[in-house]
Amino acid sequence: MSSIDYTQELPVIEGRPTLKEINELIAKPLDQKPDKKFYIALSITLTMLLAGAIALGFTFYYGVGLWGNNNPVGWGFPIVNFVFWVGIGHAGTLISAILFLFRQKWRNGIARFAEGMTIFAVMTAGLFPLIHVGRPWLAGYLIPYPNQHSLWVDFNSPLLWDVFAVSTYFTVSFIFWYVGLIPDFASLRDRAVGKVKKTIYSIFSLGWRHSNRHWSHYEMVYLVLAGFATPLVLSVHTIVSFDFAVSILPGWHATIFPPYFVAGAVFSGFAMVQNVLIFIRKIFNYEHIITLDTLEKMNKIIILTGSMVGYAYAMEFFTAWYSGVQPEQFTFINRAFGPYAWAYWIMVSCNVIFPQLFWIRKIRRSIPVMFVIAVLVNVGMWFERFVITVTSLHRDFLPSSWAYFKPTVVDVAILIGSFGFFFTWILLFTKSLPVVSIAEIKAVNEGAQPSHGEH
């Protein structure tokens, strides 16, 4: 470990396991009864989920007055949480699609899990637009259908673009994920012993026979989907940023928003994937599949995107100063030194300062340290959305209407509930589906591809 030659391409999977070992290793957790630790973890996440559900019940019964939202701050926690969770999802698609197009083989070990995380994060995010309207049963009006008033939705509104972007993102991610799972379902089917299990896997494997006549189409479809998912993932957070940027509010109305949001999304998503993978590789003994090198590469991406985010923070100040628009300048000075300075500086230190420690190789390869830094990154990224949303609103053009936004217990409970929702899905996922792609891992194992000397 002490001397790594970066000029050599490292094997993606360490220790050269046989294909049979890979098969067994990945499929085994699905056969075993969940152990005590699993139930403890599940009960924690379910408790969090319950707290959120109760808070939501109160919200829907009594109304959104239970939240901290006040008059100038009409957008509070729900929007902050929405942007946060959509952002988390982005790492999954980046890993599975963009790194696939760039032929980064190390992605194979983590792609399946990251995609799953994307889906759960988008599901969590998708709750918040419904929650924030306070009357979620009215959400049907977001769909352009011929209703009894001959009214159509407003196709000029970024909020509607959001509906299309997030639902498309969810659907395409899900398809991509499922297509990746088909060969694995077939492998599971062929090793299943119980009749019920076998039937279930047979159904989901769609009669897959590992036939090369099928693989040939399959690989093409996978490439096409990756090609679509790549611009899609960039578009989703771009459109989310339009929710802010298309308005004319100082602090929101900025052309830098789309790239800045996308970088931030990848940043926070990678931190989340890294955090969860650290547990997964430990619990399931996947250390040689999800290698330390892979984690190190992820940390490099965290430092890259973190620096982009830091650049955007600086650029926002420059733009405000250079524009010469007073309300714009006021907003930014107020952000850094006003009543929400505490939130601003949490954001800057967590997002810009701490990730820079990854320049040091020791830190990049130390699991406890990288775990803590990635947690801080997600704290910082949550505060970034908080700062953007709340500080731009709380002091508007009319000083007499200025106010301070304070979240209530209900706000916080809904936030906790969203984490509970997300992690419950993650836990169920680890016990019901292979968290690492069996076929993809076999394909990048050493000696898995024909030697070139033959041809």
Added chain:
Amino acid sequence: MSDKILYSLTGLFDTPDEIIAAAEKVQSEGYTKYDVNTPYPVHGMDSAMKLPMSRLPYVAMVVGITGMFLALFFMWWTNSVDYPLVIGGKPYFAFPAYVPIMFEVTVLSASIATVVTMIAIVFKFPNNSHPLMDTEYMKNVSVDKYGISIAADDPKFDFDKVKSLLESLGAKNITPIYYKEEDLNFKPKTFEPKFVIAMIVLFAAVSAVTYITLNKLMYLPPFDWMMEQSKVIAQERSDVFEDGRGMRTPVEGTVARGFLPYKFKNNPEAAGKYLVNPLAATEENLSLGEKKFDIYCSPCHGYLAEGDSRLKGQFPSPPSLHSKKVRNWSDGRIYHVITEGQNAMPSYAYQLSRKERWAVVLYIRALQRSLNAKESDLQ
């Protein structure tokens, strides 16, 4: 074994190099109905088997582009044709604002179509009763072996020849795969009564659900939330105000925009004397007058103002506006008739703005001149 039919002869290999060599050999021997089964896609196998490039990307392209234009068309139709609405000062057809949704619809439709085509057309729908299913062979290639399977219906198939070919290639576990006639059912199942009944039931259920949702459910609480709003509408009773009216009357002495009080009420002579037409006889004003006259006056007075109208016999016929009397009236006097009405003729002050009334007067003057031209008009 009598009822068993041979499906194929299979052999297994241990390394990717061997299977590539085997596939190349089998291909060059001229077999066409053979397949290679590997636990993951082996690089170079497509060229060894001489497989053409998958054409599925064309599906993605065609469906994606179609989806994009359909989305554009739909947004144009809703916003410009079905319910034109100005939003944020944008034009009805605000193309830049449509780009995000066009993009999303492209990606969505293309992705779904490609995957569905792959499963439905290329894979010919999931087939869980394929002869290869549940065999030792399948269980091996699913894990770590590389298999080749030469089908018995290949025109060149000959059991012993294929067996020796596989042996010469170094294949292990050379096994024939059989299936039973009743396992496979090649008869078309589309017209089986069970299937037909299922389709009819499905069709009826989908229609019923759609009909009930769109025509009944949408009008029941709480889905009538847009129709039945708890706000006060004009003319409705409201307990909030003392007089019990939902509508408020304007503060005394205020004048609504465009409703300046008319000074010559019941005083046609004064109106004729003091009111002066502020409009010049320009083409613009005359065509405005023509338009308004044709809409509001012609039903009774006729298009030429001769009293020969479409309402003849159903309403007291008005006199011709070409009479000497009206010709000699001042513009203000005619204006007064439009504003206040006269006997059987009602007031048009609510339908026509002041400017429009003057424009109509100009037009009447033009009509009068057409029948009673002055000497000077000839020049």
